[in-house]
Amino acid sequence: MQFERVGVGVVGAGNISDQYLSHLTTFPDFDVLFVADLDAERAASQAKKYGVPASGSLAELLTNDRIQLVINLTIPAAHVEVSLAALNRGKHVWSEKPMALDRSGAAQLLETAKKNGVRLGIAPDTFLGAGIQTGLNAIRSGSIGKPLTALTIFQTAGPDSWHPDPAFLFAKGAGPLFDMGPYYVTTLVQIFGKATRVTATSSKSQENRTVGSGPKKGTSFPVEEPTQITALIEFASGASAVSIFSFEAAHEVTGFVEITGSEGAITLPDPNNFDGESVMYQAGQEQKKLTAVGNKHGRGLGALNMMQSFLAGDDHIASANLGNHVLDILISISESAARKESVAVVSNIDKNAALDPDWDPLRRSS
Numbered sequence: 166m167q168f169e170r171v172g173v174g175v176v177g178a179g180n181i182s183d184q185y186l187s188h189l190t191t192f193p194d195f196d197v198l199f200v201a202d203l204d205a206e207r208a209a210s211q212a213k214k215y216g217v218p219a220s221g222s223l224a225e226l227l228t229n230d231r232i233q234l235v236i237n238l239t240i241p242a243a244h245v246e247v248s249l250a251a252l253n254r255g256k257h258v259w260s261e262k263p264m265a266l267d268r269s270g271a272a273q274l275l276e277t278a279k280k281n282g283v284r285l286g287i288a289p290d291t292f293l294g295a296g297i298q299t300g301l302n303a304i305r306s307g308s309i310g311k312p313l314t315a316l317t318i319f320q321t322a323g324p325d326s327w328h329p330d331p332a333f334l335f336a337k338g339a340g341p342l343f344d345m346g347p348y349y350v351t352t353l354v355q356i357f358g359k360a361t362r363v364t365a366t367s368s369k370s371q372e373n374r375t376v377g378s379g380p381k382k383g384t385s386f387p388v389e390e391p392t393q394i395t396a397l398i399e400f401a402s403g404a405s406a407v408s409i410f411s412f413e414a415a416h417e418v419t420g421f422v423e424i425t426g427s428e429g430a431i432t433l434p435d436p437n438n439f440d441g442e443s444v445m446y447q448a449g450q451e452q453k454k455l456t457a458v459g460n461k462h463g464r465g466l467g468a469l470n471m472m473q474s475f476l477a478g479d480d481h482i483a484s485a486n487l488g489n490h491v492l493d494i495l496i497s498i499s500e501s502a503a504r505k506e507s508v509a510v511v512s513n514i515d516k517n518a519a520l521d522p523d524w525d526p527l528r529r530s531s
């Protein structure tokens with residue numbers, strides 16, 4: 166017997182909503198029923214663009230009993246409030262990252278989802294795409310032996326030169342660590358498992374930056390978060406990773422993820438993308454490119470995996486515990502750099518699960 170299509174409501178009709186709505190509206194297991202935003206016109210315009218039948222406020226969305234899943238695409242500062250409101254109405258929630266700005270907000274979300282018997286899933290879901298999944302499967306099959314160390318690099322000059330309104334990317338809760346860190350650290354946790362300790366340094370070269378494009382060009386805004394972070398992350402397995410997150414680099418290097426194992430090394434594609442090539446290295450042999458195998462869909466995959474898993478009675482992959490552990494690592498990195506000492510990471514994750522490479526998000530579940 167086929168289950169009823171899952172009624173979906175999207176909150177937050179901003180920049181990233183196009184990527185979500187363009188995929189969510191193509192999944193046959195989902196029925197996108199509502200788009201909500203503080204800005205009613207923006208919500209209405211996105212609903213119209215994607216053929217969603219209704220739009221309005223979050224309060225209106227929450228009173229719709231057909232909506233079982235809320236996709237929270239609001240700004241980080243609103244994530245906890247919006248997710249809690251939905252969880253407390255007995256709705257499942259998929260939230261963009263970071264799930265909360267601090268550990269207590271994240272803990273409240275985990276408890277509320279549990280209390281209400283509903284699912285909570287946390288972005289990113291880029292690692293469910295063919296690109297990273299192909300690399301993860303190669304590592305899981307033992308092709309580099311035991312994974313021992315990693316190097317990840319995300320460094321740019323910062324988005325202030327091209328973004329028309331970049332202040333929020335330098336405000337508390339953002340910066341390169343919290344904005345880009347989730348992609349890299351989620352991938353590392355998928356490979357190495359639970360982190361136990363971090364040691365980090367951070368700096369910023371400017372107290373203020375200037376908007377470089379658009380109507381606000383030439384205006385200045387405060388830099389609240391460090392713009393250069395180097396972190397050493399230690400894992401319970403004994404493995405370790407060095408990660409660089411920077412908005413201070415004239416030499417742009419992004420999406421660099423190299424894993425070295427006892428019998429080889431592999432570079433993975435950009436963890437902020439769903440596709441891309443992994444490359445294998447074995448001493449004395451030619452490098453080997455791996456063609457990405459798996460689904461080539463985009464944002465929304467994590468929410469679909471969550472609801473299909475819920476209906477099948479299985480665990481979902483981009484889980485609340487995974488999101489919470491990644492946030493805990495990022496906060497610990499920030500604390501370590503500020504306090505100039507190592508910080509223990511105490512949160513836990515469930516066992517990492519592999520995604521079926523034959524999973525087709527466009528196939529209706531039975």
Ligand SMILES: NC(=O)c1ccc[n+]([C@@H]2O[C@H](COP(=O)([O-])OP(=O)(O)OC[C@H]3O[C@@H](n4cnc5c(N)ncnc54)[C@H](O)[C@@H]3O)[C@@H](O)[C@H]2O)c1
Nearest residue numbers: 177178179180181182202203204238239240241243261262
């Ligand atoms: N823009 C990107 O490229 C990108 C990529 C990946 C993830 N994200 C994540 O997606 C989230 C949203 O980013 P964005 O770039 O779309 O931001 P945005 O500022 O463009 O859009 C956010 C929208 O949420 C609405 N909103 C804020 N608080 C609300 C509330 N309480 N109730 C209802 N609506 C509310 C705003 O009015 C706005 O329309 C962030 O968490 C960000 O980290 C963004």
